[in-house]
Amino acid sequence: MxxxxxxxxxxxxxxxxxxxxxxxxxxxxxxxxxxxxxxxxxxxxxxxxxxxxxxxxxxxxxxxxxxxxxxxxxxxxxxxxxxxxxxxxxxxxxxxxxxxxxxxxxxxxxxxxxxxxxxxxxxxxxxxxxxxxxxxxxxxxxxxxxxxxxxxxxxxxxxxxxxxxxxxxxxxxxxxxxxxxxxxxxxLQIAPAELEADALQSKLLALPGVVAAHHTHAWTLDGESHVVTTHVVLNAASTRADILRVKQGVHDLLAEHDVAHVAIDVELEGEACPCGD
Ligand SMILES: [Zn+2]
Ligand SMILES: [Zn+2]
Ligand SMILES: [Zn+2]
Incomplete structure (x- = not known):
């Protein structure tokens, strides 16, 4: 019409x-x-x-x-x-x-x-x-x-x-x-303003149990739903429960920012990153 x-x-x-x-x-x-x-x-x-x-x-x-x-x-x-x-x-x-x-x-x-x-x-x-x-x-x-x-x-x-x-x-x-x-x-895969690397990285590091994070990438499909991938490093002695808690923490954090696709690689301290970081 x-x-x-x-x-x-x-x-x-x-x-x-x-x-x-x-x-x-x-x-x-x-x-x-x-x-x-x-x-x-x-x-x-x-x-x-x-x-x-x-x-x-x-x-x-x-x-x-x-x-x-x-x-x-x-x-x-x-x-x-x-x-x-x-x-x-x-x-x-x-x-x-x-x-x-x-x-x-x-x-x-x-x-x-x-x-x-x-x-x-x-x-x-x-x-x-x-x-x-x-x-x-x-x-x-x-x-x-x-x-x-x-x-x-x-x-x-x-x-x-x-x-x-x-x-x-x-x-x-x-x-x-x-x-x-x-x-x-x-x-060009610019990071959404709310998910720029520095801010995102420090939010990840603030999660209990996360020792370090790298290969953190954020981009957006259409400006409204976003994609994030990251490697989080946990304490070498982390248990299955610790790992699950951190993964849930990352998912909860990103869900607040309209991230529709999340990929988390979990590494334990001392483990060599498969991507070379
Ligand atoms: Zn017009
Ligand atoms: Zn990377
Ligand atoms: Zn890694």
Missing amino acids: AFGLNVLFTLLEIAGGLYTNSVAILSDALHDAGDCLSLGLAWRLQKLSGKQADAKFTYGYQRFSNLGALITGLVLIVGLGFVAVSAVSRLRNPAEVNAHGMVVFAVVGVLMNGFAAWKLHGGHSMNERVATWHLLEDTLGWIAVLVGGIVMSVWDLPIIDPLLAILISLFVLYNVFRNLKQVVLVF
């Missing part, structure tokens, strides 16, 4: 941008096309990412939702490149735009995005809050187009249109890079 409306509105915007000859509207349309793509991919990949692990993807499919964000980001960058090129050439020789048409489209844009933001606001889930913010940003973009359209219908200043387009594109680009950075860092 929301997706269909988005697609419809984006097509309307592209038509509006071409009709009014406004690159500012086209850059807003591109932004919304990116939103559609990310919604569509998220929707499609969400199903996939909920799939249980199988023989080929032993961790499950959570990372497929990151893939959607990556694709959307790259597509948006290419699209923004096109808008930027045409906006810059318009700066050199400004083209006449249909300012009244721009105002009409901008009013529709402000109303639609504003209405959607108003309907969503007050939602409590992380997703709803992010979506509300996003809609407010979209509304701001349309307000900028509206103001530009009004100015251009009073004064003959066609240069405002490409200037607006560049401004909107820079703003979208900033957000794209911010999101892409998160996604790429996950693919």
Whole structure:
């Protein structure tokens, strides 16, 4: 439903941008096309990412939702490149735009995005809050187009249109890079903030019975469920009960931090680490 409306509105915007000859509207349309793509991919990949692990993807499919964000980001960058090129050439020789048409489209844009933001606001889930913010940003973009359209219908200043387009594109680009950075860092196996090595290591060492820990690694599947592997060294005289207690301690500690996959290697003091540490 929301997706269909988005697609419809984006097509309307592209038509509006071409009709009014406004690159500012086209850059807003591109932004919304990116939103559609990310919604569509998220929707499609969400199903996939909920799939249980199988023989080929032993961790499950959570990372497929990151893939959607990556694709959307790259597509948006290419699209923004096109808008930027045409906006810059318009700066050199400004083209006449249909300012009244721009105002009409901008009013529709402000109303639609504003209405959607108003309907969503007050939602409590992380997703709803992010979506509300996003809609407010979209509304701001349309307000900028509206103001530009009004100015251009009073004064003959066609240069405002490409200037607006560049401004909107820079703003979208900033957000794209911010999101892409998160996604790429996950693919690069950065440790989740709460599980950075030093902090994790000292929490492990604080567990009763743990003499040392090494080969401690933490990464995240999708930013929400994490993986930790570690070697813990116990006193050489540890009994079966001691070992079980330490293992349970590590599992309890990591369960507090959304670690979905834990691998613990238990070594006794004096034992050579098979990995050479
Ligand atoms: Zn948007
Ligand atoms: Zn290691
Ligand atoms: Zn080891």
